[in-house]
Amino acid sequence: MHEKSPALEFATEIAVTIAEPLVIGEIGGGIREIIPIIGGTMRGPLLNGEVLxxxxxxxxxxxxxxxxxxxxxxxxxxxxxxxxIINAGTCRANAHGDFEGQTAPQFEVADGPYAFLREARFVGKLLTDAGGTLARVTLYRVPTL
Incomplete structure (x- = not known):
């Protein structure tokens, strides 16, 4: 018999403003780009603030x-x-030219009110706009089993 799986808990949505990619080019195994992050916001029940x-x-x-x-x-x-935050994952272009995917973020934070981020597990849903200026990462906390 299987128990009902607990639901993910919405933590925050991070809207990251990005600049024009720096294209390194083909490096063996794919094309490397470095995409500068120039700002943004985060809003949700667990985290609110800005992306530096x-x-x-x-x-x-x-x-x-x-x-x-x-x-x-x-x-x-x-x-x-x-x-x-280190946000790693994969994505792929959809039919509209936006990129969709998933991430597994990890946090580094000092002791204090956000120390729980170091031990909790999170998953993220990634969506970038076709114009390439904004990436949205919706983060969910995985409940403790």
């Missing part, structure tokens, strides 16, 4: 059309706490 400029996504687009994303950037909560 200075991060980037080191994206590798494989020959099969799947892009491996590895983004590292800094968040500042509305109450002034700095949080480093």
């Amino acid at each position: 400029p200075g991060g980037a996504d080191w994206c590798l687009t494989r020959p099969d059309g799947v892009s491996e994303v590895w983004a590292r950037y800094t968040l500042r909560t509305d109450d002034g706490v700095l949080i480093s």
Whole structure:
């Protein structure tokens, strides 16, 4: 007999503003781009604040059309706490030219009100616009089993 699986808990939506990619080119196994992160916001029941400029996504687009994303950037909560996030995952272009995918974020944060981020597990849904200026990552906390 299987128990009902617990539902994911909506944590926050991060809207990341991105700049024109820096195309490294074919590196063996795919095309490497570095996509600068220049700002953004986060809004949700667990995290609210801003995305600070200075991060980037080191994206590798494989020959099969799947892009491996590895983004590292800094968040500042509305109450002034700095949080480093590494958001890794995969995505693929949909019929509209937007990129859709999933991520598994990890957080680095000091002791305090957000220390729970270090031990909790999260999954993310990634959607970028076809124009390439905004990426939205909707994060959900995975409940403890």
